[in-house]
Amino acid sequence: MSMxxxxxxVFFIFQFLIGEGAKYDNNIPYYALSSDFISIPFDMKKxxxxxxxxxxxxxxxxxxxxxxxSVKKDDSENIKYSYFNNIKKDTLRKRIIYVNKRFKxxxxxxxxxxxxxxxxxxxxxxxxxxxxLTFKSSKFNSICAFExxxxxxxxxxxxxxxxxxxxxxxxxxxxxxxxKAQFDSTVKFNNSFFNNVxxxxxxxxxxxxxFINVKFDSIADFKNAEFTSKVNFQKATLPDILILSDVKxxxxxxxxxxxxxxxxxxxxxxxxxxxxxxxxxYKRFKLLFPEETPSEIKSNVYQKLIHKQKKEGFIxxxxxxDKEYQEFKYLKSGNYSLVWGHFKNWLKKNWWGYGxxxxxxILNTFILFLTFVIxxxxxxxxxxxxxxxxxxxxxxxxxxxxxxxxxxxxVEQIMSRFARAxxxxxxxxxxxxxxxxxxxxxxxxxGKKIINLIYFFLIYxxxxxxxxxxxxxxxxx
Numbered sequence: 001m002s003m004x005x006x007x008x009x010v011f012f013i014f015q016f017l018i019g020e021g022a023k024y025d026n027n028i029p030y031y032a033l034s035s036d037f038i039s040i041p042f043d044m045k046k047x048x049x050x051x052x053x054x055x056x057x058x059x060x061x062x063x064x065x066x067x068x069x070s071v072k073k074d075d076s077e078n079i080k081y082s083y084f085n086n087i088k089k090d091t092l093r094k095r096i097i098y099v100n101k102r103f104k105x106x107x108x109x110x111x112x113x114x115x116x117x118x119x120x121x122x123x124x125x126x127x128x129x130x131x132x133l134t135f136k137s138s139k140f141n142s143i144c145a146f147e148x149x150x151x152x153x154x155x156x157x158x159x160x161x162x163x164x165x166x167x168x169x170x171x172x173x174x175x176x177x178x179x180k181a182q183f184d185s186t187v188k189f190n191n192s193f194f195n196n197v198x199x200x201x202x203x204x205x206x207x208x209x210x211f212i213n214v215k216f217d218s219i220a221d222f223k224n225a226e227f228t229s230k231v232n233f234q235k236a237t238l239p240d241i242l243i244l245s246d247v248k249x250x251x252x253x254x255x256x257x258x259x260x261x262x263x264x265x266x267x268x269x270x271x272x273x274x275x276x277x278x279x280x281x282y283k284r285f286k287l288l289f290p291e292e293t294p295s296e297i298k299s300n301v302y303q304k305l306i307h308k309q310k311k312e313g314f315i316x317x318x319x320x321x322d323k324e325y326q327e328f329k330y331l332k333s334g335n336y337s338l339v340w341g342h343f344k345n346w347l348k349k350n351w352w353g354y355g356x357x358x359x360x361x362i363l364n365t366f367i368l369f370l371t372f373v374i375x376x377x378x379x380x381x382x383x384x385x386x387x388x389x390x391x392x393x394x395x396x397x398x399x400x401x402x403x404x405x406x407x408x409x410x411v412e413q414i415m416s417r418f419a420r421a422x423x424x425x426x427x428x429x430x431x432x433x434x435x436x437x438x439x440x441x442x443x444x445x446x447g448k449k450i451i452n453l454i455y456f457f458l459i460y461x462x463x464x465x466x467x468x469x470x471x472x473x474x475x476x477x
Contacts, residue, residue: 429463
């Protein structure tokens with residue numbers, strides 16, 4: 001019998017005398033590696049050592065350690081483990097427990113291709129450097145708890161969880177892999193933080209899954225995932241990119257209470273997914289498509305999503321989505337030429353916000369009218385005498401500047417001319433009809449003078465368009 005085991009037997013008797021008691025049975029874990037439990041022979045003062053678990057774990061540790069050289073205690077009190085890959089058994093019937101362990105070195109914990117018939121528990125463990133935690137193709141037949149951990153390179157690819165699984169309050173600091181993982185019982189990721197890409201592609205959720213208040217960072221990929229029961233994303237923080245393409249779900253996925261990260265919209269992929277099974281406010285999202293997606297399919301997704309957002313009463317989301325759709329039609333659908341598409345999109349966007357910002361009509365009408373007024377102020381004599389004659393304005397426009405040495409007189413004369421130009425332009429711009437007899441079109445049909453007629457009709461036609469939009473705005477409002 002080793003000295004360590006002898007010491008722990010004495011310690012066991014002491015525990016029994018103080019009333020806690022313990023018995024050695026098949027439920028003893030394989031190991032519970034923590035800086036506290038490992039130091040039992042050296043430090044008898046820590047409160048958590050006076051427990052049945054701490055004693056029995058130490059008694060059972062020798063079953064796993066291949067030699068005394070496998071455990072070393074360095075100056076930083078970090079324990080270096082090199083025996084995890086030496087476990088030969090494929091089926092483990094005893095508990096696996098890690099508590100309060102800080103892994104400061106590049107330690108790889110690999111339980112790939114193992115079957116766990118008893119509880120697996122990692123609690124408050126920290127992987128500081130490049131250590132990896134791997135459960136690839138593992139099978140958990142009992143409770144699996146990874147709570148309050150800081151994990152790096154966590155991999156559960158192809159693993160099967162046949163009982164309750166919990167990853168609550170944990171931080172995943174690098175890419176996390178649940179590719180093709182199968183959850184046949186309840187799984188919880190509540191209050192956890194994925195600080196990098198998390199891969200749930202082709203994952204199978206056969207029971208209720210909870211992502212309450214979880215924080216995603218860069219990419220959360222659920223492509224080809226399947227949910228047969230309820231999934232809860234209540235108050236989850238959305239990632240930069242959320243991939244829900246090709247997802248199958250029996251119940252609605254509700255993202256309406258999800259929060260934005262840094263107030264930036266989340267880019268979402270929902271291609272080949274039943275849009276009626278996803279509920280969210282689009283004002284927090286932006287559609288994202290693979291580059292090879294045909295424009296017809298994109299248009300179909302936009303139209304279905306607009307219909308669903310209207311049905312659910314998300315008015316501001318409908319506006320945002322429809323604006324994006326119209327921009328897509330003009331610029332990327334292939335239905336318009338490059339120049340015409342960009343011009344039409346610019347016009348629709350800036351004239352009245354694709355029909356959702358009709359107050360812009362008033363502002364744009366004023367800008368256009370004021371532009372013509374300013375131009376006419378400088379060419380008032382030309383337009384009144386050579387293009388369209390309005391008696392009073394035409395006569396007063398012949399007045400020349402006087403007293404050019406007096407700035408106040410000049411300002412007064414400019415203001416007077418501006419007022420006449422304002423009146424003159426108003427007659428044409430807002431006039432539903434004009435007197436053809438006052439239009440000097442015969443003298444302007446030859447040579448460069450035709451520009452005079454083009455300028456006149458430009459003012460008149462733009463004015464008619466503005467009046468039409470203003471009337472529509474007033475009547476519909």
